[in-house]
Amino acid sequence: MCSTQKENSVEKISRICLCLLLVGFVTSAQLVSSELPDQTIMFAINAEIGVPGWGVNNSDYCYWRGIQCSSNQTVEILDLSSRWLRGNVTLISELKALKWLDLSNNYFSGPIPTDFGKLSELQFLDLSANKFGGSIPEEFGKLRNLRALNLSYNFLVGGIPDELAELAKLQDFQISGNKLNGSIPKWVGNLTSLRVFSAYENNLGGEIPDNLGSLSKLELLNLHSNLLDGFIPESLFANGKLEFLVLTQNRLTGIIPELIGNCDNLSSIRVGNNNLIGSIPRTVGNLTSLTYFEANNNNLSGEIVMEFARCSNLTLLNLASNGFSGIIPPELGQLNNLQELIVSGNSLFGDIPESILRNRNLNKLDLSNNRFNGTIPIDVCNTSRLQFLLLSQNSMRGEIPHEIGNCVKLLDLQLASNYLSGTVPPEIGRLKNLQIALNLSFNHLHGPLPPDLGKLDKLVSLDVSNNRLSGPIPSALKGMLSLIEVNFANNLFSGPIPAFVPFQKSLNSSFSGNKGLCGQPLSSCDNSNGDDQGNYPHKVSYRIVLAVIGSGLAVFISVSVVVLLFMMREKQESSAKDVGIVDDSANSKPLIIAGNVFVENFRQAIDFDAVVKATFKDSNKLSSGTFSTVYKATMPSGLILLVRCLKSVDKTIIHHQTKMIRELERLGRICHDHLMGPVGFVIYEDVALVLHEYMCNGTLFQLLHENTKKPEYEPDWPARLSIAIGIAEGLAFLHSVAVIHLDISSGNILLDANLSPRVAEIEISKLLDPSRGTASISAVAGSFGYIPPEYAYTMQVTAPGNVYSYGVILLEILTTYLPVEEAFGEGTDLVKWVQSAPMRGETPEQILDARLSTVSFAWRKEMLSALVVALQCTDSTPAKRPKMKKVIEMLQEIKENKK
């Protein structure tokens, strides 16, 4: 990559300068005080690595950041973690009294210095998340005082050296995320102090040593994603201390040992994607702490044991793709904390257990691809708050009950390939949150399609194919504003296909097999011209968009889960009172429950009634995001406000008003140039409106992507860089006050009259802060294309996740592309597209917005440097992403070096 080359030369020059500077420093400092024991070596280390800030104000290294000395001035603690450093770290081995060495999360490369083996006092050694290569030095066996060794996330190869068997005091041993091979040595079972052993994501083969069971203190064993075979050693459970066991994605065979029931503290068992056989031992009922049980994709068989019902903390049970048979034991209804029950791809039969549906916390029920042969219960959603109801590929009979309309939280309803009969109940139109898919295909449904389906304005995919549905396709379906994929094929539909872009852009196979249908994309109704084939170049690309959006949606569970957690936090169950619909009250005077303006000079100018009324007019709508819709409101006083109408907070507001008001008032006091805090709020009926200053230049999204008409406003590179720095400053401040943003996107960056950016929607993060939830499955959110890949499995909103989303914005700024574009190809978003540019043989010029990068050599150089920053921010490993503060430093440096 050209960018790397550039960076290297720039860096080399700066390093030479730094070295010259420091050499001067060393000599002068040595003249002043030469008796400090580690002085020479510390200055030499600084000269080599160039740690920002070191030596600047003080030649006494004991005061440098990350250093702690003993009383006689020898360095005992050296913490250089996350400082963006590179260089030769061998000299550190001269700090003979060192007890604690943390070099994690930097760019150190080359082999790990074998001289570290000389640090005989060392107790803690963390070299994780660097680029160290080669093998683990056998000299580490000499570190007899070592308690924690972390070498995770490097490029280490070879085996685990036998010399480490001497580390008798080792408690934490982490070597995950390397390319280590060989097997797990038997002597690991002799490290009697071991509490944590994680070696996941390597190429380790062979068997899990059966003597690990003698480790009486072992709490965490994580070996997932290796090539391990053989059995899960029974002895692992002999001591009963184990809390986390993760063996997912290996080649393990044999059974899940019965002795597992011995581990009172076991809270997580993840053994999916192996070749395990046999049944689930009934002793699993002894695991009262069990939270996760994941054993999908094995060859397990027998029944789903009712003993699971005794694991009262069980939150997730995933037994998909095995050979389980029998029924789902009704006793599982006792699992009050169960959020996800996934048993797809087995041979289970019987009814959907109604006792489970009574569980208020159940969020996902996946019974697909089994032999369930009951009916869909009438009280399917009387109590549960299901978001995923996946019943396809079973033998379900009977009608779809009208009561399905009670499942108002549903995001995904899959009923395909069953024997469902009767008509499609119009109540499905009440499932306003349905967005991933409504799939009723391959059943025996008849009668007309209810026009009420048109109310599903978030739905992306509708499939009613292969039934006996008749009548016209209702033109009310044009209300399905989010629709991308449709399938009406092989029914008895007749009449003209309504003129609706998603319909006309579909393949004609989506409408075929209906003798009576006509109009685009089929032949036209007057039969004048049937030349339709191959006229739609967008067909395929639409599917691509769907694939991309679909993967985002999977993570989209968010909103309602967040609300759920918010409510649980207060331990105050709502009476589930139904909430009225707002829009109808446009003409009556809204009932304002509460309202306040925090900012003194706005107080006189804001009229709450006018604020509320403004949100009734669609013409005032400025944008709509994941969590809120934004309106422009002009006050009678002439003041213009931005009004953010929060979605999905409904009942929460009624019950937790005072809490919300407190949070808003607190945020109102957050004062930062690049953050947009609330200036006030209004609560009426069940709706919360948050008030902000109006920003006359719209959003960054509009500036970058909707500005084609006004070339004079096209932001040049310096303007873009300033915007990027401003956003980074806003986010860094937010992180410094421990607020994680939930939905960073260019649409959430507002621009004031001087194009200075303000990060908006920060209040959402506080009102719906998922990290405070008590459930272990935390909530995740964001906008398509900005969601960090790890959210999909960690389900946790984090600061590094924010950095990723920021990196996407930076790429947008550099390329002027959208985070998701059809042009990138199937399943590829902006990040992947940029990352794969070298593989496609493309130059950076083909990535950067050429209208800017070709203006001057200086701009091009700066853009290339910023591209490097964006790539670091969007690294797929969260630990490798820089902190927001570091991002500011790097971008400032690009800006200041311009001359």
Ligand SMILES: *[C@@H]1O[C@H](CO)[C@@H](O)[C@H](O)[C@H]1NC(C)=O
């Ligand atoms: C050095 O001193 C200046 C002025 O006292 C201070 O602003 C700065 O933060 C100090 N730098 C470091 C790295 O301590």
Ligand SMILES: *[C@@H]1O[C@H](CO)[C@@H](O)[C@H](O)[C@H]1NC(C)=O
């Ligand atoms: C400094 O003190 C440590 C113990 O705190 C001792 O091990 C070391 O030998 C001393 N070093 C010197 C140079 O005095």
Ligand SMILES: *[C@@H]1O[C@H](CO)[C@@H](O)[C@H](O)[C@H]1NC(C)=O
């Ligand atoms: C690092 O520095 C040491 C001397 O301090 C030297 O022996 C070694 O070769 C250097 N390593 C590399 C990779 O340059």
Ligand SMILES: *[C@@H]1O[C@H](CO)[C@@H](O)[C@H](O)[C@H]1NC(C)=O
């Ligand atoms: C590496 O392991 C140590 C000891 O277990 C732990 O304290 C540290 O947080 C780990 N480092 C990283 C970057 O996760």
Ligand SMILES: *[C@@H]1O[C@H](CO)[C@@H](O)[C@H](O)[C@H]1NC(C)=O
């Ligand atoms: C483990 O320790 C036992 C007892 O000290 C010893 O006999 C055995 O050889 C050791 N095993 C290995 C693989 O080092």
Ligand SMILES: *[C@@H]1O[C@H](CO)[C@@H](O)[C@H](O)[C@H]1NC(C)=O
């Ligand atoms: C499981 O608990 C039962 C009592 O509930 C006890 O008899 C049995 O020994 C336990 N099983 C194991 C493997 O600990």
Ligand SMILES: *[C@@H]1O[C@H](CO)[C@@H](O)[C@H](O)[C@H]1NC(C)=O
């Ligand atoms: C269940 O989870 C709660 C909350 O995390 C915890 O306080 C409790 O101890 C757990 N129960 C058992 C039996 O582990």
Ligand SMILES: *[C@@H]1O[C@H](CO)[C@@H](O)[C@H](O)[C@H]1NC(C)=O
């Ligand atoms: C469902 O299938 C099971 C097993 O094939 C059978 O015993 C049972 O009678 C069936 N139930 C119904 C309602 O058809």
